[in-house]
Amino acid sequence: MRLPDFEAWAIFAKVAELGSFSRAAEDIQLSKPTVSKAIGRLEQTLGVALFNRNSRHLSLTEMGRTLLGHANRILAEAEAAETEARGGTQRPSGLIRIAAPMTFGIGHLSPALPAFLAQYPDIDITVDFSDALVDLVAEGYDVALRIASLADSSLRARKLCDVRLLLVATPEYLDRVGRPDHPRDLETLKSFVYTNKPAPGKVRLRHIKNGNEFVLIRSSRFRADNAEAFLPALAAGLGYGLFPEFMVGEALASGRFEQILPDWEAPSIALYLVTPSSSFRPMRVTVLLDYLVECFGQPEWLGYAQEKDKGRITKS
Structure with a gap:
């Protein structure tokens, strides 16, 4: 009975991990032709293509994605065996x-x-x-x-x-336009809208105490696919926005930003x-x-x- 080509399976896992024949060859200290031949040998044995190749890009085929889990297990088991043989010192x-x-x-x-x-x-x-x-x-x-x-x-x-996603603005901005009592009060104000989501500018808010809901449709003063782009305009008091807490927590703590409608929350x-x-x-x-x-x-x-x-x- 012919044994599986374990080396080719391990090389396949490495090429998929690193996304490149050259990077895989460098990582495992083999020549690029050796890596390429191992992949070709495995593909010939299996009768399927594992990678889509062109001069600029290397990606897994559908069958390659299916088989990658097996290849990763082979490589991981071999690495675990070597570690155990060395007394766990690797x-x-x-x-x-x-x-x-x-x-x-x-x-x-x-x-x-x-x-x-x-x-x-x-x-x-x-x-x-x-x-x-x-x-x-x-x-x-x-x-x-x-x-x-x-x-x-x-x-x-x-x-x-x-x-948490928090509605925030500067205290100076809220001093100027007023502090809203209900999400509908925000509909007349311009907002910063993050566009890398299915429904930009739309957010369903829920009142923390009574459970009432309101769908806020925000009009935009500034739209972008990265929320960090809004921070200078936000700090300049040019509008309000919905931001993840990790972006605005420090400014909230220092008082540079203020949370709007703290009794209302966006979906977690x-x-x-x-x-x-x-x-x-x-x-x-x-x-x-x-x-x-x-x-x-x-x-x-x-x-x-x-x-x-x-x-x-x-x-x-």
């Missing part, structure tokens, strides 16, 4: 590819990574910052950070923390760690996931609220 190593939202990634993920890199000197990291929803498997990502209300999918998601979203569905993953990814859970399970921005009677902002 240090996590290799490249981790991360996808992260632009503003959160730069403002919160990036400051958290130096300590991780110092703790694991044999791990390298590539982060792609984008608010676009990427295909983790097809594009070879190990993990993604997503801020959303996640729909069902074949991916594995772990909730790290809730992310959360920060998630999302990974491909395979039950096996390299040690380097496991230690990163554990680290990010520790960093963002109880982040510093949670729970800013205004104490109106005292005229100051504190954490609730």
Whole structure:
């Protein structure tokens, strides 16, 4: 009986992980022709194409995505066996590819990574910052950070923390236009509208105490596909906006921004760690996931609220 081509399966997993024959060859210290021949050999054995190839892009075929879980398990089991044979002394190593939202990634993920890199000197990291929803498997990502209300999918998601969406403006702006008593009062005011969502400018608000709901349709003064672009105009008192708490928590705490209609709340979203569905993953990814859970399970921005009677902002 002919044994499976374990080397080719492991190389396939590496090429899919790194998204490139050249990067895979460099990572596993083989020549690019050797890597290419291994993939060709596996495709010939299986009778299917694993990758779509052109001069600029390499992506998994549908069958390649289906088989990648098997390849990852083969590679992960081999790595685990080698670690156990060495008495568990092997240090996590290799490249981790991360996808992260632009503003959160730069403002919160990036400051958290130096300590991780110092703790694991044999791990390298590539982060792609984008608010676009990427295909983790097809594009070879190990993990993604997503801020959303996640729909069902074949991916594995772990909730790290809730992310409140807050209506905010500067106190000076609210002094000028008045502090609304009901969401309908906002319909005549210009807003900053984030466009990278299905219904830009539309938000369903619920009264925290009585449960009443109101669908607010915001007119826009400024529209963009990245909410960080609004912050200078917001700070200049040119309108109001709906922002995730991690973007405006510090300014709320200092009094530079003020929460509008604190008795009304937008639908909750959360920060998630999302990974491909395979039950096996390299040690380097496991230690990163554990680290990010520790960093963002109880982040510093949670729970800013205004104490109106005292005229100051504190954490609730």
